[in-house]
Amino acid sequence: MLAMKIHEYQAKQLLARYGIPVPPGEVAYSPGQARDIARRLGCPVVVKAQVLVGGRGKAGGVRLVSTPDDAEEVAKKIFSLHIKGSPVRKVLVAQAASVAQELYLGATLDRVTRRLVLIASSQGGVDIEEVAARAPEKIAKVFVDPFIGFSDYLARDLAFEIQLPPSLLRDFATISRGLIQAFVEVDASLVEINPLAITAQGQLWALDAKIVLDDNGLFRHKDLEALRDPDEENPYERQARENELSYVKLDGRIGCMVNGAGLSMATMDVIKLYGGAPANFLDIGGGAKADKVAVALRIILSDSNVKAVLFNIFGGITRCDEVARGIIAALDEVRPDVPMVARLVGTNEAEGRALLSRARMITATTLQEAAQKVVEVAR
Ligand code: GDP
Numbered sequence: 001m002l003a004m005k006i007h008e009y010q011a012k013q014l015l016a017r018y019g020i021p022v023p024p025g026e027v028a029y030s031p032g033q034a035r036d037i038a039r040r041l042g043c044p045v046v047v048k049a050q051v052l053v054g055g056r057g058k059a060g061g062v063r064l065v066s067t068p069d070d071a072e073e074v075a076k077k078i079f080s081l082h083i084k085g086s087p088v089r090k091v092l093v094a095q096a097a098s099v100a101q102e103l104y105l106g107a108t109l110d111r112v113t114r115r116l117v118l119i120a121s122s123q124g125g126v127d128i129e130e131v132a133a134r135a136p137e138k139i140a141k142v143f144v145d146p147f148i149g150f151s152d153y154l155a156r157d158l159a160f161e162i163q164l165p166p167s168l169l170r171d172f173a174t175i176s177r178g179l180i181q182a183f184v185e186v187d188a189s190l191v192e193i194n195p196l197a198i199t200a201q202g203q204l205w206a207l208d209a210k211i212v213l214d215d216n217g218l219f220r221h222k223d224l225e226a227l228r229d230p231d232e233e234n235p236y237e238r239q240a241r242e243n244e245l246s247y248v249k250l251d252g253r254i255g256c257m258v259n260g261a262g263l264s265m266a267t268m269d270v271i272k273l274y275g276g277a278p279a280n281f282l283d284i285g286g287g288a289k290a291d292k293v294a295v296a297l298r299i300i301l302s303d304s305n306v307k308a309v310l311f312n313i314f315g316g317i318t319r320c321d322e323v324a325r326g327i328i329a330a331l332d333e334v335r336p337d338v339p340m341v342a343r344l345v346g347t348n349e350a351e352g353r354a355l356l357s358r359a360r361m362i363t364a365t366t367l368q369e370a371a372q373k374v375v376e377v378a379r
């Protein structure tokens with residue numbers, strides 16, 4: 001469910017290991033460094049903001065230059081940008097390609113067919129979602145059978161549909177194979193090359209690369225975990241991750257503390273059903289010990305939009321009275337000044353609820369009742 005993005009330059013380094021052609025380039029942390037790299041690579045070069053959001057080109061974060069002096073000048077401007085709220089701390093300086101056509105090539109998981117899908121389009125460079133909306137016939141897909149794996153005929157089918165020049169077929173198949181292999185081996189949820197350029201010299205080059213990794217696979221990839229950029233992470237999402245809590249900030253007013261991802265989703269739905277909006281998704285997992293509840297509560301309350309908090313806890317292996325004691329200990333420590341509604345069900349729920357009402361929490365027995373109460377007090 002949670003995902004980790006890596007930077008373009010990191011994604012390109014990774015894809016290069018799978019035989020995908022990427023332009024030579026290096027990362028600069030200052031305009032002076034950008035100039036040195038441009039001189040070393042030879043101009044023209046492209047200077048590109050390294051931030052974890054898309055649409056950098058439109059925001060002025062991708063610029064072609066023809067001299068090392070211009071590289072320094074342009075890098076200075078790019079370093080002063082905030083792209084969709086992200087300050088630019090590093091730029092990639094790469095050899096510029098002379099582009100004849102921009103294609104799209106991406107791999108992701110298709111939930112309907114439960115297969116890996118390879119997607120291509122002759123309309124690359126722009127958002128693929130835009131192409132999908134405007135000209136869906138320009139998007140070609142092939143599905144990879146998990147037992148058979150990738151075969152070149154799939155790439156041929158795709159190439160045919162996007163009218164790729166036949167001379168590029170062999171390289172296109174190599175790139176497709178590499179993309180699929182990379183996707184599987186790093187436990188990605190998305191690997192995307194946009195644009196995959198056909199150069200004026202008639203070669204294929206990956207000019208931009210995006211990789212999203214599945215957090216749940218990261219324990220198998222210590223080397224990739226190390227690529228996580230702490231500068232780019234929301235501080236509360238980081239705190240949550242370090243405490244093994246799944247937390248996603250949203251824009252509503254009702255903080256949610258729930259055990260279990262499915263129950264969290266259901267809780268958010270019911271809040272909406274009664275006219276409220278959740279401020280976050282938060283799964284505290286099993287156990288719900290006081291220290292973990294306290295960390296979770298602090299994270300929820302760090303969001304100034306939060307006007308009330310809903311606890312929705314199912315006491316299965318952990319007994320409800322134990323959970324209640326955890327919550328009370330956490331309240332003692334955090335001392336929140338917004339109303340709190342708790343729905344506790346499961347083993348020893350009556351004892352748990354009694355403890356919480358003594359601590360002046362609003363309690364409820366059903367999720368509907370809890371949602372109604374929390375929406376009410378959040379007004
Ligand atoms: P994005 O806007 O964040 O997706 O950044 P991209 O890396 O995709 O760059 C945006 C656009 O800049 C691309 O679609 C290309 O049109 C252009 N671009 C990027 N690199 C090069 C290059 O080496 N040569 C040329 N001519 N254009 C480039």
Ligand code: MN
Pocket residue numbers: 125194195208
């Ligand atoms: Mn792009």
